[in-house]
Amino acid sequence: MANLKRIISFGFQDFSRNKGISVAAIFVLVVAIMLVTELVFFQGVMSYLILQVQNKIDITAYFKADTQEQEILAVRDEVLEMSSNIKSVEYVSQEQALAFFNEKHKDNAVLSQALQEVGDNPFLPSLNITTNGDPLKYAEVSNILENSDFGGLIESVDFSQKKDTIEKVYSITTNINIFGIIFEIILTIVAMLVVFNTIRLGIESSKEEIATMRVVGASNQFVRGPFIIQGIIYGVVAFIICFLFSGLFAFFLSSKMSVILPGFSMWAYFLTNWWIFALIQLGFGVAVGVISAVVVVKKYLEV
């Protein structure tokens, strides 16, 4: 216990006395942590974009014109219970479908005229089904609809027409995610190497000191300990700086981001996920600081 106290006190002492090295190590760590933080924000933006795209994909089951509303609503309830992959089922009556069409094409005189010539409301009542976005799930839902007991009520399911689009969108979003993860890993490795090198240079200046400590009989733990404590201090200080900076960054850029991504609030994203940011920044900072110290000191402790 006394030794641990001494090791901690030596760590703080060395940290405060080697100001140049401490500032350099913290600066590099801040840059590395901010890089990782940007990637967390990037993941947030990507998830939001993917969700937006996925929400716009749905399956529409068109019912025969003479189907009663009660029957369609009963099908809706059954569909909702059919699979856990179904997020929502929305009923659109013939009147609503006509109203949507009129609203959408109110400036298109040709379409309005064509509709008048048809006379009756040509739209069929329908159910708009949204799943979790996986094309396989859409196919599954589509099959269930066509082959179930109420299949006789259904005029058509438009999944097959949208199938290619859905698969394309899903493949793009999956690729963006994979690319993001690979990019993240590469940048993290580069950041770790830069931090490792800076800490290595700092400890290398203590090479002679480590040799002296060993000659006077200091245990490996006693030699290594203060360097590890310094690594932890670097990590914690860098985390505090980065966390404050991330908060300010999210707060001030939030409105600008909302212009590019309507509905996405960077500040709200930061507030919701602040503990993830804190964990990643603190974990990354301390881990890199400590691992660098352990690896470099180990080299000088080997006889």
Add this chain to the structure above:
Amino acid sequence: MIKFDKVTKIYSPDTAVLQDVSFEIKEGEFISVIGKSGAGKTTLTRLILGLEDPTFGTVYFKDKNVADLDASEIQKIRRKIGCIYQDYKLLPGKTVYENVAYVMEVEGKGNSEINKEVPKVLELIGLKDKVDNFPKQLSGGEQQRLAVARALVNHPDIIIADEPTGNLDPYNTYEVIFLLEKINKAGTTVILLTHDREIINKLGKRVITLVGGRIIRDEAEGRFII
């Protein structure tokens, strides 16, 4: 206390630093090892401290084969040996007080004992007014005295002084040698490695002469003859 039994140390295939070296150092002895640079003096100390293993032969510390000891036992041996070097080997990031206290902290001594012993040793060595100075703020002589204080504070069984006067003027040289004699009279074994003729001739103690890694002379009251 220390025994070298047919010790040979070879660094690279054709660089034998010590060859078939055998001698024994008894408790309370003051022994000088002389030889030109590269004669193998420093390698002797590294073998005693367990910083190197002999290529052939055995080094014993209190009847234990140093090469067979594990890390924690080696550390215990190092704590029983006070080392003084030509280049002082002080901890530059620690003050005078902290440099001396560090050796006691390594051994796990309590704060009250450290606070009692360190000022005592620093007073004995004449550095009590410089406790808060860092090594770079001291003169060469003061740094060497600090190294002596550090070697002494744990009341070691042995003091190994490797060219301790190499960087000192005559006044500081005799001050350090006088200190070593005083420590030896108090019962501590002293091993002095040097190539200073005048010191050896004045001491009139046991001298081992190394030439090319071999012992060519081991005399009870030796003189500097190479």
